[in-house]
Amino acid sequence: MGTGRMGPEKDRRQNGDRQERADRMKPRTAQDGARRERERGRDRQDEAGAGRGQTRGGQVAYDTGDYYHSIAWLEEAVRLFRLSYGSWNLEDRSSLEDALDHLAFSYFMAGNISHALSLSREFLRYDPRNQRVSRNVAKYKKLLETGTGTGTRPLQRPNSTRLQSRDAYEELCQRPRAQLLHLGCSYETNGSPFLLLQPAKKEMVRTQPHVALYHDFITDAEAETIKGLAGPWLQRSVVASGEKQQKAEYRISKSAWLKDTADPVVQALERRMAALTGLDLRPPYAEHLQVVNYGLGGHYEPHFDHATSTKSPLYRMKSGNRIATIMIYLSAVEAGGSTAFIYANFSVPVVKNAALFWWNLRRNGNGDGDTLHAGCPVLAGDKWVANKWIHEHGQEFRRPCSADPQD
Template structure:
C-alpha cells in the first residue's frame, strides 16, 4: 500500500470510525476562528522550531511541507488567519503530525547541563546508526555524538512549545469539520475545486497547496453528510489529480462509484443535495442552486424588487431626544418584512469590550431541538456563542439604551414576566461558518394549537415571541458572511459598527414568513456579530396591534 493510500485510510478511520455522541461534540476549534488564534500562534512556534532543529524528525518533514508556505504568505502580508486553506492546513498539521513531533521533543526537556556524551562508547554507537535505532537513550546519554546539541535559544523554544502543548489541542473532529467547510464554501460560492486545491479564493492567494489526500478527505466527509452532488464533484477532481498513482486513483474511483450508486438509490428530485437527474442517466451535471445560495453570492432576483422602489436613506433622531445631538444615518432595506440598516451605532472601543467579554465564555452554538437535550450541535450552525447581561459591563447597559432609542422599542432586560429583550448574544464564526436559513421566532411559525408542543426554554411564552431582531456587526468580512433573506430578496453585507433591524412578527401578531434569513458562510476573514432579540408583550404600546390579516 502506498504512503498516500495509507494516509487516506488512516484519516478515514480516525474521522468516521467510532462516532460516539461525545465525539460528535468535540470539534471546538474549527467552529470559531477566535478560538483558532492560539493554534496559529502555537503552529508558528512549532514551525520555527522545526526549521532550526538539529535533529531530523520524520514527522517534521510533513509538518514543514505546508508550514513554509504559511511563512511565505506571512512575509508577503497575505491573509492567513481568515483564509480557509490556511485554517484547514493548521488543523491538519496539529492533528496528524504534531503528536509524533511532541513525543520526539519530550526527551529534550530532560536534558541538563552542557552538551556532552556520558559514555565512552557513544561515538561508535552513533556511527552504527544507534541514534536512530535507540533514539531516546542516545539523545539523552550521547547528545554530542548524535549532533543533538541545542543552543540556549533553541532550548528555550523547545520548553515554550512543550509548555503550551498541555493546553487542549484540536481533534480529528476539527479536521473533519474544516474539510466539510471547504466543500460548503465551494458549493455555496460556485468556486472551482481546482481553485481550492491551489489556494486561490477570490483575490486572496495562498502559497501552500492541498494534496490529493486532502481532496479525498473533503470528498469523504461531504459524502458522509449526504451532500452527494458536491462530494461527486470533489471525487471527480481527486480521481483526475491522482493520475500519477494508479493504486490511489483506483481507490478514489471505487469510492466515486459507491457514491454514484447511493446517489441514484436515494435520489430525491429537486433536493439540493442531489443532482437534477440520476447519475446513471447523465454524468456531467451542474448541482441545484437555491435563492439563499444566490444571495450569498450577491445574485439578486431582479423581478422581486419592483415594489421596493420607494426605499430611502435618512439622517434623523428617530423622534428621540437622546439622539438629537447625534442623529442616526440609516436606510430602509425592505417593507415586508420591515427592515433597516443603521450605520455607526457601535464604536470600535465598545466592540473591543464586547469581544473581550465574550471570549471568556464562548462555546459551540446550538439549535433548538426536540427531546430531553432541547438543543443540538449541528453543521447547520457553525459558530461559537456567548451571552452577555447588561450588568456584566457598563457598555452593555449603554448599548441596550441605544438600541431602545434607535429602534423605538422597549429593549432592556427585565424580570421574566416583563422581559423586554433577551441578553446580548455575541457570535464568532468558524471556517466556512454559517447559520442556515431559519426564523427567529420561538413558536409563531406554527399554528396556534401547536404552540404548546414547540420546544422553547422554560416560561418563554410569558414574554411573548421575538417581535424583532437587532444585529450588530462587530467586524468587517473580506468575503462572504452576508445576512441573506431569501424570501425578501435582501442580503446585508457585514459592516463594522453598523446594525440591521428587522421585524419577525407582523402587526397582527403572526409570524412574517418573509423574515426567513440565514448567515452566509464566511469565505475570507473573521465574522463577529451580536444579536438582541426584542420581545413582543412589552412592546404592545410601541408597536400597536392590527386586525388586518395582511399587516
C-alpha cells in the same frame, strides 16, 4: 544660405533622433515585459491564496459530513492551485495536498469511486511515499475491478425536508456582492432625548419586510470590548428543536450571552437600542445580548427568529414571541457573510459597526413570513455579530395593534 543644415548634419540629427527613440523603446519594452511577468506572478499568488481559503472552507464542510458542499469548495480550491502552478511555496503545496486528499475521500463517500481514484493518484505525484493514500488507491482499484463500487454515481445534493428554500438561499449567497436599494437615508431621533445630540444614521433597506440599517451604531472600541467580553465564554451555537435546544449542522458558529451588567459598554448599548426602537428592553421583555462568531465557512441556514410553534423554548420565558431583532455587525469580512432574506429576495452585506433592525411579527401578532433569513457562509475573514431579540410582552403600548386586522 545655411544649406549645411540640410546635409549630413541633418541625417546625423535624424539618425540620432531615431536612435534616441529606439533607445527609449527598448527599456520600456523590457519594463513592460517585466511588469507583465510580475503581474502574472501576483495573479498566481492571488489564486494560490484563494485556493488556501477554499481548502479551509471545504474542510469545514468535510468535518461536518457535508460531502456535497465539501466537493464544491475543494474542486474550486484544486482548480485555483492548478492555475497557480509555478508560484507555489511550501504552504501552497501542502494546501493542495490537503485539498486533493479531502476531495478524493469526499467523492468516495459520495459514491464516485472513479474520481476518488484519479484524485488520489494525483496526490501521490506530490507525496509518493504516503502509505495511507497508496492503500486508498489499491482499495479504489479493487472496488472498481470487482464492481463493488458504483464507479461514477452522480453527486446528489442531500435531501432536506426542513429546508424548501435552499436554492434561493444558495443563489442569494453566491451573488458577487450584496446590493442595497438605498430607498432613503435620514437622521432619526425617534423622539428620544438620548438621540437628540447624536441622531441615528438610518438607511431604509426594505419596506416589506421592514428592514433598516443604522450606520455607525457603535464605535470600534465598543465592538472590541464586546468581543473581548464574549471571547472566553464562546460555545457551539444551538437552535430550537421542538421543546429543546440542540446543536445543528445548519448553524456553524460559536456564541456567548452577555448581561447588561457585564460591562458599562453593554449597559450603554442597551440604552442606545432602547432609544432607537422605542421598545422596552428590560428583562424579561428582551433577551440578553448574544455575541456570535462565525469563522471561515461559518453560516446559519434559513430560519425565522420568531417561534413558529407554541412548543418552542422561546415561550418558556413567558414574555411572548420575538417581536423584533437587532443585529450589530462587530467586524468586517473580506468576502461572504451577508444576511440574506430568502422570500424577499435580497441580502444585506456586512457593514462594520452598523446595526440591522427588522420586525419579526406583524402588528396583529402573526409572524411575518418574509423575514425568513440566513447568515451566508463566510468565505474570507472572521464575522462577529451581536443579536438582541425583543419580545412581545411589555411592548403593548409601544407598538400597538392597528385598525387593520391583517396588518
